Amino acid sequence: MARPTRCRRVCTEPACSGFLPQGEAGADEVALTVDEYEVIRLVDYEKRTHEQCAAQMEISRTTATEIYESARFKLSDSLVNGKALVISGGHYRVCRGDRERGCGRNCRWALQTKLNRKGEATMRIAVPYENGQVFQHFGHTRQMKIYDTENEQVVQEQVADTTGSGHGALAGFLSGLQVDVLICGGIGAGAQEALAQAGIKLYGGVTGAADEVVRDFLAGRLNYQANVQCGHHEHEHHGHHGEGHCGEDKHGCSGNGGKCGE
Numbered sequence: 223m224a225r226p227t228r229c230r231r232v233c234t235e236p237a238c239s240g241f242l243p244q245g246e247a248g249a250d251e252v253a254l255t256v257d258e259y260e261v262i263r264l265v266d267y268e269k270r271t272h273e274q275c276a277a278q279m280e281i282s283r284t285t286a287t288e289i290y291e292s293a294r295f296k297l298s299d300s301l302v303n304g305k306a307l308v309i310s311g312g313h314y315r316v317c318r319g320d321r322e323r324g325c326g327r328n329c330r331w332a333l334q335t336k337l338n339r340k341g342e343a344t345m346r347i348a349v350p351y352e353n354g355q356v357f358q359h360f361g362h363t364r365q366m367k368i369y370d371t372e373n374e375q376v377v378q379e380q381v382a383d384t385t386g387s388g389h390g391a392l393a394g395f396l397s398g399l400q401v402d403v404l405i406c407g408g409i410g411a412g413a414q415e416a417l418a419q420a421g422i423k424l425y426g427g428v429t430g431a432a433d434e435v436v437r438d439f440l441a442g443r444l445n446y447q448a449n450v451q452c453g454h455h456e457h458e459h460h461g462h463h464g465e466g467h468c469g470e471d472k473h474g475c476s477g478n479g480g481k482c483g484e
Contacts, residue, residue: 252300255312258293265290268391340400345371347439348401349432351381356432358407360392367432368399374440393420405435405444 254262257279264275276286300307340346347370349356350363357363363384370378384395393416396404404417405425417424427447428435438444 251306251308252296253308253310254293254296255314256309257312257314258289258296259309259312260314261286261289262293262297340370341372343372344377345402346400347371347403347405347436348396348399349405349436350407351432354431354433356405356407356428356430356435358429360404360406360409360413363392366396368401369436371436371440376436376440393417393422396420396422403439405439405446 260279261275264270264278265272270278272286272290273283275290276283279286281289297307299305346368349367349369350360351357351365351367352363357365365381365383367379367381369376382399384392393413396417397420401422403423403425405428407426407428409424409426414424414426425439425444425446428444435444
């Protein structure tokens with residue numbers, strides 16, 4: 223009797239127009255299974271180790287490595303031979319944070335469950351966080367502190383582990399949590415663009431205690447740098463930095479000299 227194949231846990235089905243039912247890839251197509259996609263996402267996109275990937279998917283490290291090698295070959299076949307890439311089937315189940323164990327602290331579904339649904343008057347603020355301070359390099363932050371505010375008061379706050387390093391992963395993480403405002407230190411142009419596309423207002427070049435800068439933001443006295451930039455490798459700030467203050471309109475920013483306007 224054949225041993226049943228064990229399913230692999232994935233965080234979500236890929237948002238890909240090429241998603242097809244199993245077995246429908248054509249001769250000029252390469253079919254990447256959902257569990258292969260998940261291993262690539264965790265290892266190559268979120269920069270996790272094979273051991274961390276295996277733990278999240280609830281499989282052995284050996285199995286994770288086998289899936290990874292299979293996925294990498296298929297990706298190279300698609301690139302080298304000009305084949306269309308589709309995502310098709312596989313042995314997986316989707317985790318949406320509804321299990322008691324879930325994915326642990328790194329599970330964005332579990333975090334969304336813990337955070338109350340935002341009301342119309344709620345503004346959600348995120349701050350890269352380390353030891354109570356504003357962490358200065360957005361693309362490498364391991365934690366975000368999330369603040370829900372109403373009537374210029376913090377009504378709920380929580381520290382959350384990020385789902386992985388890199389501008390795209392972090393922008394997606396914040397967008398998934400329905401964050402309205404990011405207050406941070408150094409941040410590169412690519413991250414700024416990703417946040418703008420997600421509709422998240424940015425206040426960069428900020429230092430100090432995270433709780434204090436959020437209070438300053440809500441009080442309209444936050445010092446920030448409207449044109450902040452951060453080198454990806456040197457982690458140094460370059461170019462012109464316009465220092466300004468956050469005004470009464472918490473959702474708008476003119477981008478001119480760092481003054482928030484209507």
